[in-house]
Amino acid sequence: MTKWLETQVPKLVLAPSFVAILVFVYGFIGWTAWVSLTRSKLMPRYDFDGFGQYAKLFSTPRWDTAITNLGIYGVLFIAISMALGLLLAILLDQQIRVEGAIRTIYLYPMALSMIVTGTAWKWILNPGLGLEAMVRGWGFEDFTFNWLVDPNMAIYTIVLAGVWQAAGFVMALFLAGLRSVDGEIIKAAQVDGIPHWRIYTAIIIPSMAPVFLSAFIVLAHLAIKSFDLVIALTGGGPGYATDLPATYMYAMAFSRGNLGQAASSAMVMMAVVFAIVVPYLYSELRAKND
Amino acid sequence: MTARSVLAASAAVTCLALPALAEPQAEVLHWWTSGGEAKSVAVLQEEFAERGGTWTDMPVAGGGGDAAMTALRARVLSGNAPTAVQLKGPAIQEWYEEGVLADISSVAEAQGWADVLPDQLAAHMKCDGSWCAAPVNVHRINWIWGNKEILDANGIEMPTTWEEFNAAAEKLQAAGITPLAHGGQAWQDATVFETVVLGLGGAEFFQSALVDLDPEALGSDTMVQVFDEMRTLRGYVDDNFSGRDWNLATAMVMNGEAAFQIMGDWAKGEFLAAGKVPGEDFTCSPTPGEGYLYNVDSFAMFEVEGEDKRAGQELLAELIVGPSFQETFNLNKGSIPVRSDVSLEAFDMCAHISAEDMAADSENGSLLPSYAHGMALRGEPAGAITDVVTAHFNSEMSSEEAVEMLVNAVAAAQ
Numbered sequence: 001m002t003k004w005l006e007t008q009v010p011k012l013v014l015a016p017s018f019v020a021i022l023v024f025v026y027g028f029i030g031w032t033a034w035v036s037l038t039r040s041k042l043m044p045r046y047d048f049d050g051f052g053q054y055a056k057l058f059s060t061p062r063w064d065t066a067i068t069n070l071g072i073y074g075v076l077f078i079a080i081s082m083a084l085g086l087l088l089a090i091l092l093d094q095q096i097r098v099e100g101a102i103r104t105i106y107l108y109p110m111a112l113s114m115i116v117t118g119t120a121w122k123w124i125l126n127p128g129l130g131l132e133a134m135v136r137g138w139g140f141e142d143f144t145f146n147w148l149v150d151p152n153m154a155i156y157t158i159v160l161a162g163v164w165q166a167a168g169f170v171m172a173l174f175l176a177g178l179r180s181v182d183g184e185i186i187k188a189a190q191v192d193g194i195p196h197w198r199i200y201t202a203i204i205i206p207s208m209a210p211v212f213l214s215a216f217i218v219l220a221h222l223a224i225k226s227f228d229l230v231i232a233l234t235g236g237g238p239g240y241a242t243d244l245p246a247t248y249m250y251a252m253a254f255s256r257g258n259l260g261q262a263a264s265s266a267m268v269m270m271a272v273v274f275a276i277v278v279p280y281l282y283s284e285l286r287a288k289n290d
Numbered sequence: 291m292t293a294r295s296v297l298a299a300s301a302a303v304t305c306l307a308l309p310a311l312a313e314p315q316a317e318v319l320h321w322w323t324s325g326g327e328a329k330s331v332a333v334l335q336e337e338f339a340e341r342g343g344t345w346t347d348m349p350v351a352g353g354g355g356d357a358a359m360t361a362l363r364a365r366v367l368s369g370n371a372p373t374a375v376q377l378k379g380p381a382i383q384e385w386y387e388e389g390v391l392a393d394i395s396s397v398a399e400a401q402g403w404a405d406v407l408p409d410q411l412a413a414h415m416k417c418d419g420s421w422c423a424a425p426v427n428v429h430r431i432n433w434i435w436g437n438k439e440i441l442d443a444n445g446i447e448m449p450t451t452w453e454e455f456n457a458a459a460e461k462l463q464a465a466g467i468t469p470l471a472h473g474g475q476a477w478q479d480a481t482v483f484e485t486v487v488l489g490l491g492g493a494e495f496f497q498s499a500l501v502d503l504d505p506e507a508l509g510s511d512t513m514v515q516v517f518d519e520m521r522t523l524r525g526y527v528d529d530n531f532s533g534r535d536w537n538l539a540t541a542m543v544m545n546g547e548a549a550f551q552i553m554g555d556w557a558k559g560e561f562l563a564a565g566k567v568p569g570e571d572f573t574c575s576p577t578p579g580e581g582y583l584y585n586v587d588s589f590a591m592f593e594v595e596g597e598d599k600r601a602g603q604e605l606l607a608e609l610i611v612g613p614s615f616q617e618t619f620n621l622n623k624g625s626i627p628v629r630s631d632v633s634l635e636a637f638d639m640c641a642h643i644s645a646e647d648m649a650a651d652s653e654n655g656s657l658l659p660s661y662a663h664g665m666a667l668r669g670e671p672a673g674a675i676t677d678v679v680t681a682h683f684n685s686e687m688s689s690e691e692a693v694e695m696l697v698n699a700v701a702a703a704q
Contacts, residue, residue: 041670042384043363056702061695062677128530149474149532151684238474238532239684240677254356257384257669 029270036263044259053264063265066243069155070272073244074223076159077166081219082212084163085170090200092171093178103175106168114165118232121161122148151241154234158226158242161233166222170215177211178204213280220276224269245269314343316602318589319365320376321358323351330622337609343602348372366390371592373603377423379414379665382590386417392591392600395420397607406629407611408652411586414665423590424610427625430644431554431583431660432485435540435561436573440467440549448575452489452519455550455578459526462549469526471548473534476680480662482552483679486519489579493656496581500661503671503704509697517682517689524683532684543572552577554585554663558640559624574640582651585663586628674703 039049057063088106092099109117124130125148135143147153181204189199227246234242236251243251245265253262316338322331331347338345350358358376365371371390385391398404398421404412407425415423434455436448444465449455459469472478488496491512499507507513528548531539540560542548551557561572568574576582589610591603609615616627621636626644634645651657659665661672678699682692 043388235533239680256673
């Protein structure tokens with residue numbers, strides 16, 4: 001009896017959340033997929049219409065902009081956050097004084113909501129009241145920094161604010177990774193007279209591969225679901241120059257009354273996430289089975 | 291006197307005051323939550339209570355009604371629609387097609403709405419010939435507001451053609467004043483765009499391009515000229531306009547940082563709230579060209595269960611279109627009454643211009659629904675047009691490219 005309880009209780013306890021996830025996550029993914037194949041407008045309708053919504057989606061210039069922006073933002077956001085995070089972690093790892101305080105300072109942006117980050121950066125980058133106005137006030141009349149209002153550059157302001165927020169978090173991840181490297185190996189290398197930077201590039205960083213992967217996955221999904229930062233910082237503007245798939249989906253579902261179009265864009269976003277996560281899961285699962 | 295007799299007496303009084311059996315109930319979903327608007331709704335609430343009704347307020351702020359629409363969808367899907375919902379233009383028809391709107395023709399006929407509402411505006415309130423919504427007000431969109439002091443100092447008359455406007459703007463720019471206060475949000479770009487379409491193309495062109503979505507009109511040379519003018523206007527806007535809210539743009543005109551703003555008559559509310567006097571501190575005149583673009587707010591009545599709720603719906607409809615609410619509400623909101631028989635004595639000169647032009651344009655066939663404010667088109671084609679307009683205004687796109695994009699976008703949205 002006790003034996004039976006021991007094996008069954010965990011299953012019983014997990015069952016409700018399992019059912020909830022099954023219905024509210026996978027069930028609604030299925031529902032969204034179904035709606036994306038219909039001509040739903042204001043309210044969901046369930047008449048099958050094939051892939052019309054997807055064809056329309058990919059012929060919409062605004063969606064092109066959104067996908068291109070996701071590419072630019074995703075690549076730059078992930079690459080810069082990781083590079084900057086790693087650099088900060090290595091610098092912090094040099095047994096410096098007040099490391100705890102500095103670590104906290106760099107980690108703090110993560111505690112802010114993206115809305116706060118976006119609003120603060122909106123004011124900083126606003127040419128009329130932020131950085132540009134300040135530098136001009138110092139007497140440099142020709143100084144221009146108007147990325148926020150320049151449709152070609154506005155997407156980079158989102159990268160800037162995003163990196164500011166996430167780099168500290170990545171630093172914390174990497175710092176933990178650096179500390180977990182076996183000290184004996186490093187000491188052995190030092191005894192052999194290997195230069196400091198070589199120890200990092202040849203020993204420490206390669207042994208941190210799993211941390212890189214975790215950081216990448218966390219940043220990638222942050223990038224794909226980015227919504228609040230764009231809304232607060234640029235509102236998708238100028239025009240729709242900084243639209244991302246998530247803001248496109250929101251506009252379609254909630255302002256345009258076009259659920260079918262919104263559902264199809266949501267499915268494409270999910271496909272992008274899958275393209276990143278599935279190889280990761282696959283490698284993780286394989287590693288465990290070995 | 292015992293407590294019991296007090297109860298009995300009050301019950302008797304209530305019975306006398308309310309011969310109707312069911313006590314009117316209304317749950318009202320709206321997004322009039324800011325200062326003047328909230329005050330206006332409170333007026334309606336009081337009138338409703340005076341007539342013995344119970345009002346359940348359901349204000350959902352945010353997103354220019356997007357949040358309220360999301361709430362509405364959830365309520366309708368769960369089979370529990372609010373009694374009345376702030377809806378306007380083609381959105382009323384869209385909800386009607388979902389089969390969830392109620393018929394309030396009995397009230398409309400008893401109150402003689404057909405006699406006091408302009409036909410064209412009344413048409414928006416009808417679903418398949420029966421009344422399904424009650425109109426509240428008429429906003430005019432194609433206004434151009436000017437700072438009187440600046441205009442006088444530079445010897446500028448209110449422009450009546452877009453050429454005159456451009457000439458005035460050049461003059462102002464030379465004098466170091468931002469000619470046009472504008473906020474770079476898609477709906478504001480669209481607002482300016484539609485006034486230019488009306489001004490350069492005329493009422494017929496507006497009708498065929500932005501109401502009937504005729505591909506020929508959308509792809510015409512006139513439309514190229516409209517985009518050319520938009521590009522010119524872009525040059526009259528300060529560099530810092532991206533994302534600016536409309537009321538900040540109004541403040542620029544008020545403070546003399548800019549000379550003009552093109553915006554609907556809710557901008558008047560900002561001027562008045564700051565203690566400015568129309569005709570002395572600021573000018574109100576129609577944008578260059580002939581015609582009147584309207585935006586009519588209204589309440590659509592949803593199908594509800596129960597005698598009390600239906601009674602509430604009917605009472606609400608009666609009060610909304612009633613002359614006393616029409617007057618108080620519109621004085622607060624900056625718009626004009628939708629009824630033609632309400633005295634305009636208490637209203638300012640801008641409202642008088644608006645009412646006179648509405649009557650005149652209604653006869654000339656140049657009374658037109660605003661596309662930028664969701665009166666002319668359904669969400670999808672309207673959004674498609676706005677995407678092109680705002681993309682063009684905020685980039686280096688040529689007018690020919692924009693026209694081509696416009697034709698394609700509208701075709702794809704139909």
